[in-house]
Amino acid sequence: MNESYWISSSKHNNFKNLKMNIETNTVVVGGGIVGLTCAYLLAKGGVEVTLVDADKIGHGGSGRNTGKITSQHEIIYSKIDKKYGIENAKLYYEANDKALDLIEEIIINNNINCNFERTSSYIFTENENYLEDLKDEYEVCEKIGIDCDYHENLDLPLDIKGAISFKNQAQFNPKKYLDSLVKICAKSGVKVYENTPIVDFEKGKICKLTTKDNKKIQATNVVIASHVPWYDGLNFYFAKQKSDRSYLLGAVLDKDILPGMFLGVEESGVTFRVHDDEGSKLLIIGGGDHKVGQCKNEGEIYEKLKKYATQKFGVTNFKYQWSAQDYMSFDNVPYIGHINKNIENIYVATGFSKWGMSNGTASAMLISDLLIKNNSKYKELFNPSRKGSYLSGDFIKENINVGINYISGKLKIGSDEFPINKGEGKKVNIEGRRYGAYRHYNDKLYIVDISCTHLGCELNFNSAEKTWDCPCHASRFDYEGNILEGPAIKPLNKYGKEKNHIDIKLV
Numbered sequence: 001m002n003e004s005y006w007i008s009s010s011k012h013n014n015f016k017n018l019k020m021n022i023e024t025n026t027v028v029v030g031g032g033i034v035g036l037t038c039a040y041l042l043a044k045g046g047v048e049v050t051l052v053d054a055d056k057i058g059h060g061g062s063g064r065n066t067g068k069i070t071s072q073h074e075i076i077y078s079k080i081d082k083k084y085g086i087e088n089a090k091l092y093y094e095a096n097d098k099a100l101d102l103i104e105e106i107i108i109n110n111n112i113n114c115n116f117e118r119t120s121s122y123i124f125t126e127n128e129n130y131l132e133d134l135k136d137e138y139e140v141c142e143k144i145g146i147d148c149d150y151h152e153n154l155d156l157p158l159d160i161k162g163a164i165s166f167k168n169q170a171q172f173n174p175k176k177y178l179d180s181l182v183k184i185c186a187k188s189g190v191k192v193y194e195n196t197p198i199v200d201f202e203k204g205k206i207c208k209l210t211t212k213d214n215k216k217i218q219a220t221n222v223v224i225a226s227h228v229p230w231y232d233g234l235n236f237y238f239a240k241q242k243s244d245r246s247y248l249l250g251a252v253l254d255k256d257i258l259p260g261m262f263l264g265v266e267e268s269g270v271t272f273r274v275h276d277d278e279g280s281k282l283l284i285i286g287g288g289d290h291k292v293g294q295c296k297n298e299g300e301i302y303e304k305l306k307k308y309a310t311q312k313f314g315v316t317n318f319k320y321q322w323s324a325q326d327y328m329s330f331d332n333v334p335y336i337g338h339i340n341k342n343i344e345n346i347y348v349a350t351g352f353s354k355w356g357m358s359n360g361t362a363s364a365m366l367i368s369d370l371l372i373k374n375n376s377k378y379k380e381l382f383n384p385s386r387k388g389s390y391l392s393g394d395f396i397k398e399n400i401n402v403g404i405n406y407i408s409g410k411l412k413i414g415s416d417e418f419p420i421n422k423g424e425g426k427k428v429n430i431e432g433r434r435y436g437a438y439r440h441y442n443d444k445l446y447i448v449d450i451s452c453t454h455l456g457c458e459l460n461f462n463s464a465e466k467t468w469d470c471p472c473h474a475s476r477f478d479y480e481g482n483i484l485e486g487p488a489i490k491p492l493n494k495y496g497k498e499k500n501h502i503d504i505k506l507v
């Protein structure tokens with residue numbers, strides 16, 4: 001399996017799974033940047049916190065990204081200005097800038113060694129058609145008062161037509177940061193449990209959560225920090241954001257390039273930065289975005305990306321390759337706050353549009369303020385119940401796409417033949433019912449029911465990761481049916497067992 005450089009190169013702390021029923025003031029579900037920063041801030045504010053993660057700490061999106069911490073989020077300020085006005089664009093910048101400062105403060109105060117370094121961040125275009133958008137963005141950034149510059153060219157082996165830089169941004173090793181943050185949380189009294197997936201939930205004044213091992217957690221407050229919420233609170237997160245899967249490589253670089261972090265603003269633009277891998281330079285470069293579960297040949301994307309990296313930067317030694325996904329709202333602003341305006345004690349943070357290091361830290365600041373002080377100046381901008389997030393053409397387009405994928409999935413019956421080649425997966429028809437069959441490298445055949453346990457879409461095989469991915473709402477399962485990413489919280493049933501169930505009460 002492809003693994004991220006950050007996870008491959010970090011030492012992991014092990015925390016036990018939850019083995020008894022517990023009562024706690026606040027349960028944080030998810031040990032990524034949102035969950036850990038939230039637990040850290042809440043514990044600092046005197047709140048009793050328990051944090052559970054389905055897997056290992058930092059093994060979700062937070063351990064699989066590019067490690068940029070910046071308030072430069074592609075072209076965004078001109079879009080927020082257009083939709084919500086300049087004051088809100090300013091607030092968005094301020095929240096993310098403060099998040100960057102908080103990360104730095106935590107690192108300095110706790111002496112964390114995670115390769116944190118301040119550097120400039122750049123967005124650029126190689127295509128003249130994007131110049132107008134770039135210039136509009138620069139104008140709004142200047143109006144906000146961001147320390148930024150416009151460049152006609154950059155000293156990079158690319159045909160740059162225009163670029164904007166933000167000064168004094170940062171990059172780090174996100175997994176090393178989280179590994180230290182969890183230790184700090186545990187020291188300050190947060191109870192941490194790994195390998196403890198939440199599989200059932202009942203809301204109430206006291207919420208009741210059930211783990212996979214059937215242990216019960218009773219909590220006054222619940223923070224859903226699971227990247228995408230598995231309980232929807234009737235706020236339709238699955239319909240209010242779309243998913244994007246992208247690919248990253250870590251390649252040995254034997255020359256210097258312009259210091260900084262770079263992102264092309266074109267559709268599926270390339271992202272890159274250099275990381276100091278114990279004295280040698282590693283070029284982290286990515287791209288190849290597509291909707292989760294809607295790619296015919298994921299393996300080809302890695303090959304295209306490698307070819308591009310070799311052509312532009314002369315790299316040939318690719319030591320790491322991995323992929324990851326994130327969720328985008330339709331108004332470019334994440335959903336952070338009460339899961340629903342009528343539910344006071346359940347909080348959510350999602351829809352970071354691939355900027356969860358700063359947006360995720362800002363989420364933790366906002367949620368901990370709501371929970372402790374009952375207010376935050378950023379509450380309205382990020383309000384998950386705001387109407388602007390779904391009153392858009394993109395919302396309609398996206399949900400038509402979901403409908404088409406739902407129906408077309410049901411129309412495909414599946415092959416009468418099982419996969420022959422090792423590593424091959426395909427949909428098969430067994431006695432008139434559709435299953436997903438995968439032939440492992442050990443020649444064993446794994447067969448699972450591939451109707452997604454979230455809302456019933458038919459899953460597609462991901463040939464690069466050997467997983468079953470949902471083309472509708474982005475849940476992912478391994479070939480044995482175990483959950484890799486939500487919103488689903490029930491695994492797939494194996495062939496011979498009953499059909500998969502959809503737990504509609506969670507939606």
Ligand SMILES: Cc1cc2nc3c(=O)[nH]c(=O)nc-3n(C[C@H](O)[C@H](O)[C@H](O)COP(=O)(O)OP(=O)(O)OC[C@H]3O[C@@H](n4cnc5c(N)ncnc54)[C@H](O)[C@@H]3O)c2cc1C
Pocket residue numbers: 029030031032033034035052053054055056057058059060061062063064065066067068069070196197198199225226227228230244245246247248286323324325326349352353354355356357358359360486489
């Ligand atoms: C290719 C790519 C590059 C990116 N690069 C950057 C970047 O350079 N800078 C940046 O700011 N952002 C970047 N991002 C985005 C960023 O990685 C994410 O937005 C961020 O990591 C999300 O953090 P999180 O804490 O919400 O989720 P996660 O880190 O995914 O944490 C969620 C945790 O919840 C757990 N969980 C899920 N369901 C359950 C359950 N039922 N019970 C218990 N636990 C559960 C999971 O196991 C997981 O550990 C990138 C994204 C992609 C796809």
